Amino acid sequence: MTLATAKSIRPIRTRPAIRQPQPAASLPLKTQCSTCHLKDLCLPCGLNGSDVYSLDALGFGRRKVAAGEAMFAEGDRFQYIHAVRTGTFKTSLAMADGREQVSGFYMAGELLGLDGVASGRHASTAVALEDTEVCAIPYASLTEMAATGGSEMQQVVSRLMSREIVREHSLMLLLGSMNAEERLAAFLLNLSQRMKARGFSAREFHLRMSRAEIGSYLGLKLETVSRSFSAFQRHGLLDVDKRHINILDFDGLTRAFESRVH
Amino acid sequence: MTLATAKSIRPIRTRPAIRQPQPAASLPLKTQCSTCHLKDLCLPCGLNGSDVYSLDALGFGRRKVAAGEAMFAEGDRFQYIHAVRTGTFKTSLAMADGREQVSGFYMAGELLGLDGVASGRHASTAVALEDTEVCAIPYASLTEMAATGGSEMQQVVSRLMSREIVREHSLMLLLGSMNAEERLAAFLLNLSQRMKARGFSAREFHLRMSRAEIGSYLGLKLETVSRSFSAFQRHGLLDVDKRHINILDFDGLTRAFESRVH
DNA sequence: CGATAGGTTGACTAAGCTCAACGTCGGTGG
DNA sequence: CCACCGACGTTGAGCTTAGTCAACCTATCG
Numbered sequence: 001m002t003l004a005t006a007k008s009i010r011p012i013r014t015r016p017a018i019r020q021p022q023p024a025a026s027l028p029l030k031t032q033c034s035t036c037h038l039k040d041l042c043l044p045c046g047l048n049g050s051d052v053y054s055l056d057a058l059g060f061g062r063r064k065v066a067a068g069e070a071m072f073a074e075g076d077r078f079q080y081i082h083a084v085r086t087g088t089f090k091t092s093l094a095m096a097d098g099r100e101q102v103s104g105f106y107m108a109g110e111l112l113g114l115d116g117v118a119s120g121r122h123a124s125t126a127v128a129l130e131d132t133e134v135c136a137i138p139y140a141s142l143t144e145m146a147a148t149g150g151s152e153m154q155q156v157v158s159r160l161m162s163r164e165i166v167r168e169h170s171l172m173l174l175l176g177s178m179n180a181e182e183r184l185a186a187f188l189l190n191l192s193q194r195m196k197a198r199g200f201s202a203r204e205f206h207l208r209m210s211r212a213e214i215g216s217y218l219g220l221k222l223e224t225v226s227r228s229f230s231a232f233q234r235h236g237l238l239d240v241d242k243r244h245i246n247i248l249d250f251d252g253l254t255r256a257f258e259s260r261v262h
Numbered sequence: 263m264t265l266a267t268a269k270s271i272r273p274i275r276t277r278p279a280i281r282q283p284q285p286a287a288s289l290p291l292k293t294q295c296s297t298c299h300l301k302d303l304c305l306p307c308g309l310n311g312s313d314v315y316s317l318d319a320l321g322f323g324r325r326k327v328a329a330g331e332a333m334f335a336e337g338d339r340f341q342y343i344h345a346v347r348t349g350t351f352k353t354s355l356a357m358a359d360g361r362e363q364v365s366g367f368y369m370a371g372e373l374l375g376l377d378g379v380a381s382g383r384h385a386s387t388a389v390a391l392e393d394t395e396v397c398a399i400p401y402a403s404l405t406e407m408a409a410t411g412g413s414e415m416q417q418v419v420s421r422l423m424s425r426e427i428v429r430e431h432s433l434m435l436l437l438g439s440m441n442a443e444e445r446l447a448a449f450l451l452n453l454s455q456r457m458k459a460r461g462f463s464a465r466e467f468h469l470r471m472s473r474a475e476i477g478s479y480l481g482l483k484l485e486t487v488s489r490s491f492s493a494f495q496r497h498g499l500l501d502v503d504k505r506h507i508n509i510l511d512f513d514g515l516t517r518a519f520e521s522r523v524h
Numbered sequence: 525c526g527a528t529a530g531g532t533t534g535a536c537t538a539a540g541c542t543c544a545a546c547g548t549c550g551g552t553g554g
Numbered sequence: 555c556c557a558c559c560g561a562c563g564t565t566g567a568g569c570t571t572a573g574t575c576a577a578c579c580t581a582t583c584g
Contacts, residue, residue, distance in 0.1 A: 093431055093434075093435050095520075096520060097520055099439045100439075101435045101438045101439050103431055103435075114424060115424055115428050116424070117421055118422075118424035118427070118428050119424075119428075123427075123431060143417055146408065146416060146417075154408060154416040154417065154420065155405055155408075155416065157420060158379050158419060158420055158423060159379055159380055160380075161379075161420060161423040161424060161427065162376060162377060162378070162379035162423060163380040163381075164427050165377045165380070165385075165423065165426050166377050166380050166381075166385045168427065168430040169355055169365055169385060169430070170355070171434060172355075172363060172430065172433060172434065172437060173355050173357065175434060175438055176363045176437055176478065176481035177361045177362075177478075177481065179571075179572090180572065210529090210531090211530075212530085216438065217438075219437060219438035219439070221573055221574080222531085223531095223532080223533085223572090223574085223575095224572055224573075226531060226532055227532085227533080229532090230533080242531065242580090242581090243530095243531095258358060258359055441539075441540090442539075472561090472562065472563090473562075473564095474562085482540075484562090485542085485564080485565085486539090488563060488565080489540090489564085491563095491564090492564075492565080504549090505562095
């Protein structure tokens, strides 16, 4: 039955990344925030009713991004904030010499692209890890909403950006002062948390990213990630089978994540 | 974590850190952004004239923070965005077990506290590295300015927050994929840049932070920082004498910062 | 079917950490 | 004034953790 579950959520590792330059144009489908099942996680969270209806009125479009395809790249003009509807993205930065650093993973209800507000250009690249669908929210419309009257819109955006700052803070803490197993434990617990918030099991889930991507995100090599997974399994904290994770001992994992204490 | 009055951080070489619980109240001095010599680096940057005058009208106060003293601490209620007028701050995060991660250094014209917008509480602690003076800008006044009409205020704040996100991105890149010397080189070049933007020499300057603080920021131990400094000196890239830095070879440093290429 | 991508594991290496000694500086108090 | 102290910085020796390189396995795809 592990297999059955695996099968039902499967589509990762497959999909040979269609890298066609896909038209950025929105699909005909228009989004209604007020009826969206993600509204408590996503942009409208914290807005009052009338603002949500204003969002509906904007009727911003949706876009499908296939696995492996880039939704936007470092240096692209920033026009939209993208809200994930289904699927998972990674964002990454590139160094001059080609080294890459994964800077985040984003799942349903999370917003991508806020780093573009600063300069009008995206500061990172967003790639779909599986077939995805997003809402493309024109940033200009949001600021306009804010300008033309007593909307809380801009404030909500500020709050979301601030949240992104806080998120990156904790990643810095992780990268700056944790060892390999602490990093992986923190990563898994965070993922688990977010799965739970989306109504999935906090215990058992599928990773949508490769060992190399996890490693890049955590500042480790893929072999180290693999070894840490094996170590957790050896100690009975979880079961791993490739990308299928089953957490057996949350307390143990949490302790691993604070291991250095004694 | 309660007030910063904890015995915690010793000051810096000079100034025996008056650790009295200082009133958070603003000093009588009021700030005029329109005539401030930092206006092109600080909050007003990018605002139109009328918005700058609105800022003047707010007349927000100043505050002195002595070396070693905390301006705000993790968990404190977020009310003000603080703009550095003189001196330098560090911000840091603490792990449950006491490990600390320095998350940033802030100098004249830079804004502290944007991470508090998300939850209404500060997500980091800000400590003065020398005697400092800041402007305390009530965040509520800014949002109010935005709400009551065609001000660009909130947008400027969004832009600044986005810039903070981008800044943290590059720190993640540093922490996630550079070796010790690359990290230190990147740190020094960044500092040099910012000194220059403030009208100081890009070549020769004083560090306001200890080796341990640099190390924490860069995800290294203080001994490693010290050794990397020595290595740079040995290779003729710079002169170090404690905290006094004289960069002799910018190109060489830049190369050190991209060393791993081949 | 072979090619390919992703994952695991082992043996070895090296970068950075730990521990310790020592030097310097500035402030303090006898 | 000098001796002492504490904080900070530098350096060396040895160790540990994570990185490197390589072999091998499995699943999937063309």
